Amino acid sequence: MMATNATGGAIASAPVATAAYPPTREGWYAVAILALTTTFALLDQGILGLLIQQIIADFSLTDTEASLLLGPAFVLFYVVLGVPLSTLIDRWKRTWIISIGIFVWSMATAACGIASNFVQLFVARFVVGAGEAVNGPAAYSIVADYFPRDKLPRAVATLQIGSVAGRGLSLLLGGGMIWLVASIGTPSLPLLGELRPWQVVFLGVGLPGVLVAFLLLTVKEPPRTAIRTEVSKVPLVGAISYLWRHFAIFGPMFIGLTLGSLDTGGRAWGAAFFERTYGWSPATYGIVSGVASLAAMLTGLYLGAKWVEWFQARGKADGAFRVIIYTRCFAIPFAILMPMMPTPQLAVAFNVVADLTLGMSGPMLNAVMLIVTPSQIRGQVMALYLFIFTVIGQGLGPVVTGVTTDFIFTSPDDLRWSIMLLHIVFLPAALAVTWLGWKPWRQEVERLNAEDAAR
Template identity: 30%
Template sequence: MEVAEKDTDAGGLKSTPVNLRVGWMTVGILSLLTVLSVLDRSLLTLMVDPVMADLDLTETQMGALLGFAFGLFFFLGALPIGWALDRFSRPLVIWIGVTVWSIGTIGCGVAQSFSTFFASRAMVGSGEAVMGPGAQSLLPEFFPPEKLGFAFSVFSLSSSIGAGAAFAIGGLAGTLIDPRGIHEVFGLLDLRGWQLIFLMVGVPGLLMAFLIFLVPDPRRTKTTRTESTNYFDYFRLAKRYWRFLLPHHLGLLFTAGIAVAMVTWSPAFYQRVHGLSVGEVGAAMGVALTLGTVVALPIHARIVDRLYAKGKLDIHLRYMALSVLVAAPLAIATYAVSSVTLSLILFCLSKAFMCVYLSLPFVILQIVMPSNLRAKAASIVLVLNGILTLGLAPVLVAVVTEAMGGPQMVGYSLMICAAVLLPLSAFTLWFALKPVRAILTGKMEEGELPDASALALAAH
């Protein structure tokens, strides 16, 4: 389905000529590769004990493999990947990333020591850093701004689906292949079961990586391959747009922080306070978390796309601010009610409103950014999100819990964090509304359009 270039009501911006069939094919391929990435990164969590036993690892060493080896290189890799995506062929850069993490997964399967396993996990992390910035750079090329929210929400679901698929596929593989047993491969090799599982997951990735070459790489602005391909250009633009970017980033990080904290510490809450077993918590939270996000996120995106098409230029951030305000009392009540069933329902509902952070702020960021700086903008957010949310948010809850009296107070700690961070997110997002309208209409506060804004508008 070809969509010709046409004027929209959204501030006089023009929708880019796109082929929606190619666009949805791109969403499908990127989503499939994202599911693969989540499977590869999560596989080790299911193989902890056999890997520790065979490689004679300590708890600290395994913790380093699960977190530090992957996380550090995931975030370090984001910056050079963002530069490469804006400078070279995006499908080629994504192919390299998928190939690198697949080789890393294979490396985990043949590792014979902590150091080689660490290096392999680092390859997995650095390769997987390509998916977020790559998708954010490519998708705006195939969807006009008024349709981008829904497309991005569908792609964003791949992470949630991938987490479920990782446990399902990994669990099935662990059932069919004893991770601790010895298995003969083609009469040539004897491998431990966990090694064979890593190889079975890693090798197909080398072939699936070639799917990305089905995605065309639309021509970007003329400056993309010359001067505007480094982070100095991004930071010059960020300096002009700081009134939009600062509250945008803070609002996103506050919501992401409490979302991560709730997922991290809610299992402990249900075990300590409500007495559920590990198996009961896993099943109940898995359903509540997935259902709330999978059902709600596309609905939110559809509503926002329609309002944006009608000229509501700040709707992505305005809608997110209102959604997190609705989520706040639901999140607080999750840890206040005495019924475990009601608590899980409230948890699901809070996630249904909170999940907008997975899509809407990234969509408006890519609408604002010129095409040759999109991946860099996404990479910066990825690094900040990793450090301030994945790194600090769970620690914040732990500190508050300890300050309030110990492990049984984790529910109160989560209540306090939700009561502070979600309204704070809405408050900071409100400061980005006027600047984003000014950028998209070309009417800055001084009454004239800066050069960077002209670049952003030309990209659309």
């Protein structure tokens, strides 16, 4: 039975019994394939940061102009259509949506490899963002319909292997390809002529993603879990109004993510920072940091999930939130001091600590959101959540870092001071705001668990 709300949109009736989840083996197969798609998404997205110093030299760009490629070019699509498209995730077949997205962003990444000027590269990066706008929200929505609430932290942590692998491989494969091209020379293609090394890397990481688009179609679309609360069916209105009514739960997570995302610009400038500060080439930085990041973050994914389960076994329903708070407290001093290290080896070591704790807490940020979000608006809420991370973190964050270097410290060699300043300003603030949502989130989880037990 359906009613209508003040906006005229249909409202779901009272909660009904939750249907059985699909077989576990199907769920883990879906997680594995979705992790692979996320690997290619983060690989295509992150490779530009490794290559940016070469592109700056080839196109004679300022740091501010380069930051437009690192950030706004990629997230511009999110600003215009990313969130509206999320309504399709809650209504259409999600596996098809992701498959189309993979094909689009893979071809766009390859197109970056044939760009011959700033405008062409900017447009290609825009299309990369267009393809990847649907991947995260749809993937999380699928996983949440495969696993019950108490299993979600481990499932999301496993899915995040794709993010870790994508970030690590963007450094490792990118650095290896740069070294290989330098060793054997750049190829010359018909109509395109001789390619620059960074163009070869874009082609090499973009084209294989087309095969993954077809592999994704082997994942079964899970049935959507039962509606358990009243939410307007008007696209986006229902999701936003629900978030507003439960601001004490969702507000600190969204605001904390916004503040933390403003600090992420330094990661995009990592290769440039190591080259300007320590004289490391992009190939050296990519290989060393890629191996270190992969090892640290994969370890963090395992430890984070185990830590949550340790809390749950002792009756702590808020285990995922605890891991977020505790790991951030530990990581902040290392992040602030990293740019000031006297040697590149020490800087990498401090980054390893940051990557380890990020591997532990990153998946939990998504898990805590999924756990308390009604199933019928899950795609839209995750799209709004990832919209902040993408638009602020990947779009504005690199620009804030570049502009700070150009206009506050005024010298490209002072990039390290920009990175440190942003760590000092945003990381403690993000932690404090997120902490405010801890108690309301725990109370909501306890209510949901009690509601399930009464059925």
